[in-house]
Amino acid sequence: MPPxxxxxxxxxxxxxxxxxxxxxxxxxxxxxxxxxxxxxSRFEERFAQVCGVPxxxxxxxxxxxxxxxxxxxxxxxxxxxxxxxNSFFATAEAVTxxxxxxxxxxxxxxxxxxxxxxLSACITSRTVGVIPVHLYGQSADMDPIRRLARRxxxxxxxxxxxxxxxxxKGRPCGSLGNAAAFSFYPSKNLGACGExxxxxxxxxxxxxxxxxxxxxxxxxxxxxxxIGDNARLDTLxxxxxTIKLSFxxxxxxxxxxxxxxxxxxxxxxxxxxxxxxxxxxxxxxFHLYVVQSARRDALRRYLESHGIQTGVHYPVPIxxxxxxxxxxxxxxxxxxxxxxxxxVLSLPLFPHITRAQVKCVVRTMINYLC
Ligand SMILES: *Cc1c(COP(=O)(O)O)cnc(C)c1O
Numbered sequence: 001m002p003p004x005x006x007x008x009x010x011x012x013x014x015x016x017x018x019x020x021x022x023x024x025x026x027x028x029x030x031x032x033x034x035x036x037x038x039x040x041s042r043f044e045e046r047f048a049q050v051c052g053v054p055x056x057x058x059x060x061x062x063x064x065x066x067x068x069x070x071x072x073x074x075x076x077x078x079x080x081x082x083x084x085x086n087s088f089f090a091t092a093e094a095v096t097x098x099x100x101x102x103x104x105x106x107x108x109x110x111x112x113x114x115x116x117x118x119l120s121a122c123i124t125s126r127t128v129g130v131i132p133v134h135l136y137g138q139s140a141d142m143d144p145i146r147r148l149a150r151r152x153x154x155x156x157x158x159x160x161x162x163x164x165x166x167x168x169k170g171r172p173c174g175s176l177g178n179a180a181a182f183s184f185y186p187s188k189n190l191g192a193c194g195e196x197x198x199x200x201x202x203x204x205x206x207x208x209x210x211x212x213x214x215x216x217x218x219x220x221x222x223x224x225x226x227i228g229d230n231a232r233l234d235t236l237x238x239x240x241x242t243i244k245l246s247f248x249x250x251x252x253x254x255x256x257x258x259x260x261x262x263x264x265x266x267x268x269x270x271x272x273x274x275x276x277x278x279x280x281x282x283x284x285x286f287h288l289y290v291v292q293s294a295r296r297d298a299l300r301r302y303l304e305s306h307g308i309q310t311g312v313h314y315p316v317p318i319x320x321x322x323x324x325x326x327x328x329x330x331x332x333x334x335x336x337x338x339x340x341x342x343x344v345l346s347l348p349l350f351p352h353i354t355r356a357q358v359k360c361v362v363r364t365m366i367n368y369l370c
Contacts, residue, residue, distance in 0.1 A: 004307030005357050008187055008350045013251070017243055021193065024239035034235050036215075043238040044198070046245055047182075050165075051174040053200040055207035058233035059214050062161040062183025065197040066094035066131070068231055069157055069179045072209040075100045075128065082122050083131040083159070084114050085317040086337040091133055091159050092318045100128070102327070104319055106334040110277040112136065112290075115336070116144035123148070129155040134163035134173050136313070136346075137189065137255075137287035138279060142168050142176045157181065160200075164189040165252040167283035174200045179210075184241055189255070189287050190248050192237040254351040255286040261355050262289055262347065265362040272369055273345075288313055292343040295369070300345055302368040308361055311346035 014021070028034065040058055048056035059065050075081070081100040083091050084107050095102045105122045108115040114132040130149055132140035142156075149156045156177030160166070163173040164182065174180035184196030201207050209226070212219050217226030259276075266275050274292035278284050290313065293299050300310050317337045319329040331338060347361055 005309065005348050005353075005361060006350075007309035007311055007346070007348050009352060010186060010191070010350075012352045013350070014193075017247070020243050021240045024243065025236055028235060028239060036232060037235055039235050039242070040233055040238040043233075043242045043245070046242060047198055048200065050172075050245065050248070051180075051200050052172045053175045053180075053202055055201050055204060057199045057201075057207055057210045057214065058238060059197045059199060059210075060231040060233060061195045062181055062185065062188075062197040063090040063094060064214070064229070064231035065161075065181035065183070065199045066090060066157070066159065067097055068210050068213045068229065069181060069199050069201075069206075070094055070098035070100070071213055071226075071228070072206055073129065073155055073157075073178075078126060079128040080124060080126045081129045081131065082119065082127060084133055084135075084337065085319045085334045086112065086314060086340055087133040087135065087159065087318065088161070088314065089318055089321065089323075090161075091131060092324070095131070101126070102324075103127070104329070104334060105130075106336045107135075107340075108141070109336045109339075111138065111141065111279050112340060113138065113140035114145060116141055116148065119145060119148055123152050123154070127152065127154055129157060131157045131159050132177075133159040133161075134166055136276065136290050137162055137166055137285040138276075139163065139166055139168035139173050139176070139282045141279070141281065146177070155179075161185075161188065161197075162287040163285065165248055165283075166285040169281050170283075175202070178203060179206060184237070189252065189285055190241065190244060192234075193240045194234065194237055196233050196237045196241060198233075251351040252285050255349060256284070258349050258351075258353045258358060259284070259286040259289055261358040262349075262362065265359055266291070269362060269366050270370075271362060271365055273365070274343075286349055288346045289349040290344050290346050292340070293345055293369070294343060296343050296345050299365065299368055303361070303364055306364050308364055309348060312344060313346050314344075315341055317341050
């Protein structure tokens, strides 16, 4: 039996665009230009425009976007880079793979994003940069982060992998730091039909270097200037992304509307969960609609048994994963992030979710909690 309410619904999203995507793909099959070419540049131009930045460099994934940017910034062994423990694993992974020392900073207990109040205590003479994560679709509080970064000469790399179309004080996420990494993983607010990612920046030299790094460090063929990687965006994905990009704003508005329905019903029925905070500085684009409940795991099982799919983002803070055991950061090191990992629950939310479906999710929660 299929779930009554899925966590997300990509087939519904694609049904009106499928024929356009397939037409673009059959053209590609005929001309066999599968790697780069004008389709990739076209997507880069449009995405840069939407994000209000001069340069967008399309790459293979959000992880590649983070990795190549850190490579291009010229991290040296011993350098320290600060990020948060409550992100997708890739944020920390990219720092470690760059050769930098990973330093975690705990998050704000309401916004769940990097807490500027805790940031200065994490900065040492070896710190070179900070990666705030715009978690669940809401911008980190960038002004105080940027002020601290400027004072200490640090780069700011936005992890905007969950923040397509999000804003901070009216400015697009992805235009607020030295560079920003986006992911087009299928379930992201703008998703490819496979893998994809992008680096946005206003820094022409940085963009040029990342452009070379994604293609084995070459600018011209067989002229390898740097040691890079193969991290190019598939042309098939660029075609699909260009078509999907024109729907991003309408999908974003639908996500925000669905989040308003949740807020309304959770309030109206006095459901004992903590709803997401919409910070006054942010346009929250609700990549995820995340509530907190002390009975999260049991609530999740109950919803599942009633055909409602949910998610947990993220059940284990990165410093407590087996992969980072060597950092020897014991439980209790980052109390806000750790508390969130025990209580957060992501409810079904996708552009075409209906008001009735949202109401059904909330009613089912009440049946269990009240
Ligand atoms: C999805 C995601 C990534 C990684 O993106 P991929 O395209 O899957 O490599 C990195 N950071 C955050 C916050 C993400 O949500």
